[in-house]
Amino acid sequence: MKNRLILAILAVIVPLMSYAQPGWMGKVELSANISGAPYDIEFGDYVFSYSSSDLASIYGPQTRNLEYLPVFSLMAEYKFRKNFSLGLEAAYTHVGSDYYDPFTDEYTGVYSKHTLCLMPGIKYRYLIRNYFSLHSGVSAGAALQFGKDGSEAILGVIPAYQVVPIGIRVGRDLYATLDYYMGNIAFGVRFGLGYRF
Amino acid sequence: MKRILLVIAIAASLCACKKESYKSYDSEFTGSYSYNTTAGSHYLQSIATGLLVDNMRALENALEFNSFGSVSNSRTSAYHSNGKDLWTPGAEWTVTAVTSIKGVKISKEAADSTWTMTRDGDYGIGGNVYPTTYNITLRMHKGDNYHFDWEVTATGTRTETKGYGCKFWSDGSVKYLVGESGYNWSTAFGTIWMEVSCDEEIVDKAFIRYNGSTSDFRYMRGL
Numbered sequence: 001m002k003n004r005l006i007l008a009i010l011a012v013i014v015p016l017m018s019y020a021q022p023g024w025m026g027k028v029e030l031s032a033n034i035s036g037a038p039y040d041i042e043f044g045d046y047v048f049s050y051s052s053s054d055l056a057s058i059y060g061p062q063t064r065n066l067e068y069l070p071v072f073s074l075m076a077e078y079k080f081r082k083n084f085s086l087g088l089e090a091a092y093t094h095v096g097s098d099y100y101d102p103f104t105d106e107y108t109g110v111y112s113k114h115t116l117c118l119m120p121g122i123k124y125r126y127l128i129r130n131y132f133s134l135h136s137g138v139s140a141g142a143a144l145q146f147g148k149d150g151s152e153a154i155l156g157v158i159p160a161y162q163v164v165p166i167g168i169r170v171g172r173d174l175y176a177t178l179d180y181y182m183g184n185i186a187f188g189v190r191f192g193l194g195y196r197f
Numbered sequence: 198m199k200r201i202l203l204v205i206a207i208a209a210s211l212c213a214c215k216k217e218s219y220k221s222y223d224s225e226f227t228g229s230y231s232y233n234t235t236a237g238s239h240y241l242q243s244i245a246t247g248l249l250v251d252n253m254r255a256l257e258n259a260l261e262f263n264s265f266g267s268v269s270n271s272r273t274s275a276y277h278s279n280g281k282d283l284w285t286p287g288a289e290w291t292v293t294a295v296t297s298i299k300g301v302k303i304s305k306e307a308a309d310s311t312w313t314m315t316r317d318g319d320y321g322i323g324g325n326v327y328p329t330t331y332n333i334t335l336r337m338h339k340g341d342n343y344h345f346d347w348e349v350t351a352t353g354t355r356t357e358t359k360g361y362g363c364k365f366w367s368d369g370s371v372k373y374l375v376g377e378s379g380y381n382w383s384t385a386f387g388t389i390w391m392e393v394s395c396d397e398e399i400v401d402k403a404f405i406r407y408n409g410s411t412s413d414f415r416y417m418r419g420l
Binding site for chain 1: 236237239240243322323324325355357358359361362363393395400401419
């Protein structure tokens with residue numbers, strides 16, 4: 001499913017890149033963003049779900065002190081047509097918890113997973129006014145995940161994708177954005193501050 | 198230059214928030230020792246008052262259909278017999294009237310008031326549906342034309358994810374009395390055991406014991 005989505009996103013991005021025209025170039029934007037809970041917290045099924053009717057939940061390692069970082073990201077964008085810009089987003093988040101033995105209630109270890117991802121993407125802006133515009137976008141790339149799960153190391157690369165069905169931008173050179181941000185890295189609202197060069 | 202410094206300042210301020218922005222979840226919900234014990238008893242309760250009662254209900258539905266040719270709120274296509282009356286030795290019926298145990302087989306061996314029910318298929322406990330195989334013997338006791346007291350002997354296995362599974366069995370028989378409250382068999386006497394394994398290694402043995410009410414029980418684990 002994820003692979004199909006990435007292919008679909010690339011199928012949109014690549015043809016649009018071929019339409020890039022020098023006449024529209026010259027605008028670069030950098031922004032820093034913070035979004036809500038990482039995907040693992042909202043939908044992860046390994047550590048963060050708990051059920052009284054599932055043996056793995058009852059008898060497996062018990063997780064406590066769950067904590068997570070919002071997803072932080074830095075994004076560079078390059079406007080290649082009036083309404084379109086290409087971007088590159090680097091994001092980071094972390095989720096963690098402590099493990100306890102289900103019988104002795106003793107601390108047995110820690111779960112800690114860092115996620116660092118890089119996602120090229122494309123954004124479409126519309127209803128553009130002096131200090132206001134709306135936008136939608138998609139980005140897809142890869143995420144490096146590392147950390148430890150009890151005594152075992154976590155290390156792997158997974159596909160990463162995020163979609164902004166709708167976002168609001170306020171400002172001109174200095175601007176703020178508020179996006180609905182959904183994908184397999186973060187899910188929820190994303191707030192950003194940026195500057196147009 | 199000012200612009201670059203502005204962007205760096207914004208990024209730095211967000212990073213500075215990192216330490217302060219960790220969010221915590223409710224530790225009770227995610228598995229305290231007492232919650233875990235309660236969850237274990239709920240699991241065994243689901244076998245005793247869910248799985249076994251579902252089979253009693255299916256058998257009563259089948260007996261009602263056998264006697265009257267129809268069952269309220271049930272489809273006649275939900276009953277498939279080998280042509281023998283359900284009270285006749287050699288009778289073998291397949292019943293789909295109770296959705297949770299669709300396809301359960303009912304068979305009768307002797308000319309008494311005892312039936313055997315078997316099923317090998319998915320069964321849901323609290324919304325978690327996993328392969329569950331069981332063999333239950335049910336002996337009918339007093340009742341009206343529709344609902345009866347039952348004496349149940351059960352053995353079964355269940356296979357779940359992450360290598361976990363369990364065996365369950367009744368210690369002798371468990372008696373369920375239909376009582377005056379109707380159709381829920383909330384009065385029970387007897388013990389059901391469960392042995393839990395992970396990757397074929399036994400991790401727990403537990404029991405639930407009823408001495409009158411299904412809501413008033415003794416549960417022990419770590420045995």
